[in-house]
Amino acid sequence: MSLRPGIIERWRSDLPVTDATPLLSLQEGDTPLLPSASLAAWVGVSELYLKFEGANPTGSFKDRGMVLAVAKAAEAGARAILCASTGNTAASAAAYAAAAGLQAVVLLPEGKVAAGKLAQAVIYGASVITVRGNFDDALNVARDAGAAPDVSLVNSVNPFRIEGQTTSAYEICDALGDAPTVLALPVGNGGNITAYWLGFRRAVERHGVRSLPRIIGAQAEGAAPFVHGHPIESPETVASAIRIGNPATWQPALDAAHDSGGLIGAVSDSEILDAWKTIARLSGTFCEPASAASVAMLRKCVADGAVARDTQCVCVLTGNGLKDADRALSVAMPPIVIEPDAGALARALKW
Numbered sequence: 364m365s366l367r368p369g370i371i372e373r374w375r376s377d378l379p380v381t382d383a384t385p386l387l388s389l390q391e392g393d394t395p396l397l398p399s400a401s402l403a404a405w406v407g408v409s410e411l412y413l414k415f416e417g418a419n420p421t422g423s424f425k426d427r428g429m430v431l432a433v434a435k436a437a438e439a440g441a442r443a444i445l446c447a448s449t450g451n452t453a454a455s456a457a458a459y460a461a462a463a464g465l466q467a468v469v470l471l472p473e474g475k476v477a478a479g480k481l482a483q484a485v486i487y488g489a490s491v492i493t494v495r496g497n498f499d500d501a502l503n504v505a506r507d508a509g510a511a512p513d514v515s516l517v518n519s520v521n522p523f524r525i526e527g528q529t530t531s532a533y534e535i536c537d538a539l540g541d542a543p544t545v546l547a548l549p550v551g552n553g554g555n556i557t558a559y560w561l562g563f564r565r566a567v568e569r570h571g572v573r574s575l576p577r578i579i580g581a582q583a584e585g586a587a588p589f590v591h592g593h594p595i596e597s598p599e600t601v602a603s604a605i606r607i608g609n610p611a612t613w614q615p616a617l618d619a620a621h622d623s624g625g626l627i628g629a630v631s632d633s634e635i636l637d638a639w640k641t642i643a644r645l646s647g648t649f650c651e652p653a654s655a656a657s658v659a660m661l662r663k664c665v666a667d668g669a670v671a672r673d674t675q676c677v678c679v680l681t682g683n684g685l686k687d688a689d690r691a692l693s694v695a696m697p698p699i700v701i702e703p704d705a706g707a708l709a710r711a712l713k714w
């Protein structure tokens with residue numbers, strides 16, 4: 364038998380795993396790295412790849428860090444895991460807790476979580492708690508409550524989350540034969556940009572990779588604390604996954620952009636939605652709005668000269684568009700309704 368390995372087994376020697384760590388897996392990782400010539404042309408670069416993290420078992424990159432955080436919690440004898448979330452962390456925590464036989468408690472901001480993510484948390488059997496406040500308020504509650512014995516906090520302040528998320532950088536280097544020149548990704552709480560930079564540096568130290576990428580982080584204009592240099596009291600954006608005003612991982616996220624020669628910038632909601640639709644139509648990849656911020660930001664960087672046209676780029680599409688189907692239906696043309704005959708079809712299509 365040859366089952367596909369999850370990230371703990373695949374990257375065991377690069378992760379803080381011991382003989383006592385359970386080999387927890389939902390077969391996460393090993394996600395597609397899709398070249399798209401037509402999207403590259405739209406963005407304005409010579410070579411563009413989409414790292415489609417929406418292909419992970421719960422539909423987001425969170426699975427890479429969550430599998431390790433939950434395995435380590437189980438190893439340490441935890442009874443429950445706890446997190447605050449804009450939705451994806453909750454879905455992932457709920458799934459891995461189910462697989463590991465632990466209780467998951469997820470704290471969600473009131474009214475701002477995409478329906479698919481809520482559905483996941485509920486069906487995996489998590490205790491779902493809605494907090495009257497935004498993500499930052501929910502994270503404060505989780506951090507205070509997470510101090511209880513035998514409850515493990517699995518937000519990205521948990522170092523195992525960051526460790527697990529480094530594995531995407533290894534996969535990209537393996538697939539391309541080196542690091543790309545530029546890596547663009549959305550930034551919310553600051554964990555993933557930190558993990559990628561750590562992963563690429565380790566790929567150079569340990570895996571013989573020759574170069575490091577410039578890392579470009581994308582925030583939404585209404586939720587851009589890294590760009591403004593201070594927390595934002597009431598963050599607002601259509602990209603609910605990155606509607607975060609007070610990121611938990613601050614300095615390492617800024618360091619990743621700065622030390623790599625990159626930047627963290629902001630794009631408007633309309634630029635995000637425009638990129639979102641264009642990614643789907645030109646590449647056949649349906650990501651969630653927050654993910655599209657990476658492509659929108661890269662395009663902006665090309666337009667203002669921060670990224671040269673002759674550049675090999677990877678954009679990380681962090682989550683699956685099916686999680687936010689309502690939003691897709693609200694921005695796309697509604698279906699055409701016809702009587703059940705071929706003539707009606709021809710008239711509707713003007714054939």
Ligand code: F0G
Pocket residue numbers: 423425447448449450451452453519549550551552553554555556604605651653654681682
């Ligand atoms: N993209 C998606 C789809 C996300 O869900 C998140 C974060 C990010 C990007 C930003 O990553 O926080 O590491 O900078 N979602 C978290 C959650 C906050 O609760 O699911 P980050």
